[in-house]
Each structure stands twice: as C-alpha cells, then as structure tokens.
Amino acid sequence: MTIGELWRRLRFWRRRDALTEELAEELESHIELLARDFEGQGMSRAEALANARRRLGNVGRIRETSRDSWGFPLLDAAAQDLRYALRGLRKNPAFTAAVVLTLGLGIGANAVMFGVVDRLMFRPFPYLRSPGHVHRVYLRSTDRGREVVSSATEFTRYLDLQRWTTSFSQTAAFTDRSIAVGSGAAARERIVALVGQSFFDFFDAVPVLGRFFLNEEAAVPKGANVVVLGYGFWQTEFGGRDVIGQSLQVGPLHCTIVGVAPRGFVGVAEDGPPPAVFLPITTYASNHSNVRQRENYYRNYNWGWMGMMVRRKPGVSRDQASADLTGAYVRSWNAERALSPGLPPAETAQPSALASGMKSAAGPDPGLEARTAVWVAGVALIVLLITCANVANLLLARALRRRRETAVRVALGVSRARLLGQCLVESLVLAVLGAAAGLLIAQWGGVGIRRLFAATGTATPEVITDGRTLAVAGIAALAVGLIAGLAPAVLAGRARISESLKSGARGGGGVRNRTRVRSGLLLAQVALSVGLLIGAGLFVRSLDRVKSLRLGYDVEPVLVATPNFRGIPVTDQEQIAVGRRVLQRSRELPGVESAAWAGSFPFYSSSGTGLYIPGIDSVSKLGRFTYQNATADYFATMGTRVLRGRPFNAQDRSGTPLVAVVSESMARVLWPGRDALGQCMKVGADTMPCTTVVGIAEDAHQRSLIGDAHLHYYLPLEQFGEGEGFILIARVRGDPVHEVETLRRELQKEMPGEGYVVVRRFGAMVDSQRRSWRFGATMFSAFGVLAVLVAAVGLYGLIGYNVDQRMHELGVRVALGARRMDVVRMVTRQGVTLSILGTAVGAALALFASKWLQPLLFDQSATDPLVYGGVAALLVLVAVVACVSPARRASGADPNVALRAE
C-alpha cells in the first residue's frame, strides 16, 4: 500500500457515511437510466423499474464490496470483535470477574517477583555508562580445602590490582558505612557512600550543583574533608538551597559541601536507603578511629573493608579481564606473604580473581536471599502457568456452553478464521483486564513483599509498577491471552455443526474428548499446586527450625547499645571512664536485669588474634578462632550457659592470673580426648604467659546461622584490651521494643560532647539473618494457597459441569434402580482420582527439584515424607470438598425429568 493510497483510504474512511449516501444516489440514478432504456424498448414503467433493479443485483452487496475501499476492513472486523467480546463479558459478570481475578493474581505475582529479582540482579545503576562493561571484582582463594569467595578487599590490594592490570580503562574503590551526619540534635545515622578517585567518572551524571571530587581530594594516603550530597538528602535536609561551601559534619569530620548529585543518583548502592552523602574513601580511612588502620590502610593487608569496580577496555573480554586480575592477585598475594609469612603460599591457596556482576546477587556467590528470590520468581511463573490452565479451562467451559451458538454462526457462513479471531480477541481483552488487575495487586501487595524481603527502612517511596515491570506484565498478559485463548478457540473451531445443531447444548459426541482436555489441564494445575505446597511446607519447617534453634544465647530480651564518641579527641582512658559510667547507669535502670560490656558482638563485629597452644604446631590450620573480651556479667546477660568450670568473675582483673572460657567445639578441636579445663593458651603471641581455661561454654553462633564452626573463646575485659571497641549489652525485663528508647535516652545523658548512642534490638539483628527463610516460607505459602484455591475452583467447575452434562444419564440410572449413594460416589470418585493423580505427579516434580532446593533449606530434608504426606492429604480433602456440592446436585437427579425429555 503506497502512502498516497493510505492517505486516500484514510480520507475515504473519514467520509464513509457521506460516501455510502452518494453511492446509494448513484445506484438510484443508474436504475433510473436503465429503466428509461427499458421503457424505450416498450416496457411499462413498473416493469422497466423492476427489470432495472434485477439487472443491478444485490444493492447491499455492492455497498459492502465498495465499503472495502473506504476504510480498514481488518481493523473494522477487530473493532467489531472487540465490541462483541465486551458485550459478552458484560453479560456474564461472574465469569468475567473469576477470570480477571485469577489472571490478576497470576500476573500480579509475576510483576512483583520480577521487580524483586530485577532490582536484585539485573537493573543497572542509574547513570552508569555502558553497564555491560562495568564489573565488580571478586576474590577467590582456598582456605583449608574450602573455596572462599569475597567481594570485600583491602585498600592495599585494590592498589595492587589497579597497578598490575592492563585490561581496565577505569577502576574505583567504593563502600558504604552508617555514620552520624549533621551536628547536635539534628545528627542522624545515615548511609555514607565512601568512594575513591574516578568513581564518578564511571557515570554520566552531572552534579545539579557544584562539582564531584577532584582527584587530589581522594588522594592516598590522606583525602580532603569534602562531601557531595545525595539529591534526596539535599532536598529533605537543605530544602534544595544552594549549599556549596557550607559545612556538614560527617562522623567526627567537619566537611565542606562541594556538590550535589543529580536526582536518582545512588552510586552503586544496591538496596535500602540511597546514600545521604558521598565522602572520599581515603578521607574516611585516614581518619579511622583505629590508629593502626588509619596509618597503614594503604600498605597492609589486614583490613578487608571495601569493594573494587572496574571498567573493561573495549575489546577485552570478561575472561581476559578475569585472567589479568588473577595474575595481579597472585602477585599481590606474594607481596602480602612477604609481610606476613604465616600466609599459605599461592600454590596452596590458589588465589584467583573474577570480574563479575556489579550487584552481589549477580556475582559468583549470590547469597541465600538472592537465590531464594530467584526460586520464588520461578514459583511466580508456575502460578502464572496454573492461572493460564485455569483460565483456559474456564474459557473452554464457556465455549462448550456456547457450542450451539457457534454452530449456528458457522452454519450462517461465519468463517472459522473469524471465529478464531473472535475467541482470541475475547481472551486478549480478558488478559488486558487481568494485567490491569495484576498491576493493582502488584502495587498493593508489592510494598508488603518488599518490606518482607528488603533491608529495613527503605527511605524512598517505592514505585513497583515502573516501565520494566509494566513491560513484563504486558508480555505475561499477551502470552496468557494467546495460550488460554487458543485452546478453546481451536476446540470450538472443531465443533461439528450438524451434531451440535441437532443435540443442542447437551451432549454430543465430542464431550468426552473435551472433558479429557479439561481434566488434563486440571491435572496440571493440581500437580503444580502440590509442588508449590510442598515447597511451602519445607520452607515453613525450615523457618520453624531456624527459629527454635538454640543460638548459644537468648535473643529476645537482649538490647545492644553502641556509643559513638565523635568529634572529641577521646583518649583510651577517657573512653574507658565513659564506658564504666554508661555501664553503671544502665545497671541502675529498673527495666534492666543485667548489663555487660564487650569488645565485639555476634552478627555485628568479630575479633581475632594470634592463638598459640603448647603442643600444637599451627592453630590457624585448625580453623578461624574468634574471641570476645567482656565483663564478668556477659554470660548472665546473654544467657550463654557455661557447661563446665566457671565463667569470669569480679576477681579476674588485670594483675590476677589470665583466664579464658572456651566454646565446646573449640575445646574439642584443640584438646581432643582431653579435659580442656586447666589447659594453657597463649593469646596474641607465643611469648605471652599462659591463659588458663577455666570454663567451657555452650557453642554460640557468631557470624552465621549456618555453617558456623563455633571456634570461639571469651576473655575478661580487664585482662585483655579494655579500650578496644565498646558494646554495651543489656538484658531487659519488659517489652524490648519499648525498652530500646528508654535505654537510649538514659545512656545518652552519659555521653560527652556530641557523642551519641545507638540502641538496637538483638532480636531484630538476628531476624535479618533469618530473612531468606521467612521470605521463602511466606511467599511459597502465599503462592501455594493461591494455587490450591484456584485448582479447587477449577475442580469444582469441572465436576459441576460434568454433572450438568450427565444429569440425563444419572436420571436414567436412578430410574433403573441406582441408589443415591452410588451416584454420589460416582461423581466424587472422578474428582478424587484426578487429585490423587495430580498429587502423585506434583510430588514427583517436587522430588525431582529437591536436589536444588536443599541448599536453601535450614536443617530440613527436602524430601521430608511428613511434608509430602501432609500436602497429599490436604489435596484429597480439598478435592472431596470441591465435589460435595456437585455430588449433592447429582444425587437429586430426577428420573421423571430424564425420561420425559426423550
């Protein structure tokens, strides 16, 4: 079709009503002229007119054929189908609601899960230039036969990898910290992004005000006191005013604001609140509270605290980049070994590096949460399949009910293609409505799911339905519409006209065949639902296990307070004095049962140092040992049980013999077959005097809920490093949520200057460790229940439909002497058989998948017969319930009605 023709067609289309009239007039005049001719041949006027009309033929057809030139026949047909579909849907609101709701749930579930997975793994960071070439560096090495992957690295290592590689056009160091920003009462803990030289060069971002950092401001070893504000922080805290040159306190530092990042710029912050401010990473490191770190962070290898990002040069493949990094890492490993000879040689440790996903979920070691999210996204797809099957079933049932209407239309000459088109238009309309419902559900349910899954306290209001999610929902809707619409369309197209016309809505030959299709769809639904429910059961039990797991301490009544002395040059002595005052103060509070002071804390920080045991060559070969230095009340406050010997007491002070309490596992590993009590440990160096083991405590989880080796020991605070770290632990009597603020208020009174206290619930800290299982349990359960409901409705519909179809036959049976009970049994048997078959298939599927699901579970077999059995029983029960009402109807089959109908 040429442009000119298209244009004329459009013009004709706009004038089509006038053209129709003109054509009528033209034909009228044609008839008139013809008639005059005939009259000229000697016919009467009436005869001539009749003859002329006959000559012209069917005026309606001429008009119809001409009309083809006046518009867009295909579009017209589609519009007509659309109107027809909408009319049909309006006439049948219950059916429409059922389909739209089912579709909405399926599409909504997928939209939400796509959003979660997309955010976790795929969506590039805003403003990042050609994100396909930007990678995060992951370091791998073998530690005691186990491969360790880490994205955290030392600044010195970063410098090594930068210096000794040639594959990259850009490299940058980055990390973030939670630091108090602001002064006085306005100070709040906020996310501070720490970024190295050329970090901003990775992005196409232009500051809305001022500039980003100059290279010399992020120089090694000492960066300048300058900050760039995040857009959101600038808006909320400064009202978007010109702030360039103003001062902002970040931790202890008084910094000058040099710029403001553009809207939406988050750097490489993965989730949670966007960074409030950006600070040069070397400024942070060179002002670190630990003297050893701040002076040596760029030349020693014992502080792995940051990440490294790189941009590949054009033409360098990922594999080449990784190989280049590995070479540099081996060199760096040897450099480290020159400083600390205790490090195993590169041949043993096999250090290697990898340029992989910027988002850790897309990296080589995605972590439980990301892996669980991927599973749940798969589950959402299954829900969509179930939805699809169910909608196809509903449409099919409807197509069967309308069989007679269809047959009439085929007999009247409607083409099969047109019928198929109509079916498709109808199902696409349903799919679009379903997608709209799904997006509503996604928007509404997504907030809750994000809260369940993501880190707490997301600052920005989340828009779930962004462009990418919309696109995915659209594609899902289109696919569902096509799949669910085509099945009934094909079956409807096959309807045999004469048969349907003869037998009406009832009976006909194809029924059994179509029932088989519907049963197959239902079987698939039941099987998939069973799979989901089994997954749900496994995750729920995992969550139960992880919740009831004895961690080696009590969690709920414990509060953790971390004082922050900032802006004040506090000496160790002053800090200890403040610490003692704070400890004393907390003990006096009525809500506090007991309080202790520790240098590190589970799931918050950990300490390690050299450990030497007489008679053992290399203790570090046996595992990684961590310790806590704590006051005597530690065990009572935490609820950690000392199984043998004694905890510390007030007599274990500096000057008295050194003592330690070790964990059960540590005692077993270090002194197998011997009594650990009374043994000698040398802590820090092998020249130290003996530290005597006086107690053995139960194993306690320190850094992880799974795979923790529990090689941990406790030292009296006054004997070992009183000034190192300060964490106050309080065991409270009342509601811990309520006590958090009370404790914070009281402790704040003891803080000098601008110092402040952060109080956290230990329960919340541990909870975040359990997130992946809670997420899995909740989502599998929600989707599983959803799937079963959908399947139950489908089963009810199918059995009910079959009963309606067989009412006649059942009536005859009753007339021939069948008892009511026989009829009920016959109807129920069909549903139960179907569900048992489906359960078997679903269980087989679950067994097949169990191998991959196993690592995500906690202390729970993925083939737990209890879960499988429970789900099977539940499904049979659901089937029986779904059959009750149709069976009752069937038992009321009236022989009189049946016989009279013949």
Added chain:
Amino acid sequence: MTEIRPEVLPGTLDLLIMKTLSLGLMHGYGIAQHIHRLSGDALRVEEGSLYPALQRIQLKGWVTSEWKVSATGRRARFYRLTSAGRRQLGLEESGFHRSVAAITRVLRGAES
C-alpha cells in the same frame, strides 16, 4: 456442454473502465453502456462489480470523481482519468496485449 457467456475477462474490468474514461468524463451508467456497445454487445459489465471497481480504482488514485448535472438534467457522479491513471492504462494495455499474444500462441500450438 454449456454455452460460454460473454463476460468481462477476470482482471480486465479495471482496464476496460480506464480505457473508456480515457475518452472523457463519464458516469457509471455511461461506462457500462459504452463497454457494452463498443464490444458489439458481446461484453456485459455486471453493475454489481462496476461500482466496487470504480471505488477501488479511485483508491489507487487512477480515477477521480465529481458530482455534475448530466445532459438530461439529473445529478450524476462523473468519473475522470487522472494522469497517473493514464500512465497505468498504458502499462496495463501493453501488458494485456502481451499476454493475449502469448495465450494465442499457446492455443495455436496446441491445435497443430
């Protein structure tokens, strides 16, 4: 054996209409009459296909139309060949002659 009715060859209706219009302005009835007469009453144009064909050719841009009062004093729609239509007519005419010649050759060949 049924008698073959003298109808317009399929696909040639457009050609005949345009050839007719190359003589000048004409209304639908006139076109039909002209073809009928010129073919020595051998060809009869079905009115049922004449008018849709006129719409189709207008859409192609080969013919335009306007309402005028005819010699008999009636309002009628008169069709006119456009310059694009004149070019198209030339193309179709020569194409037609070529295929007729080819068909004739084949028919003769089959007879001998």
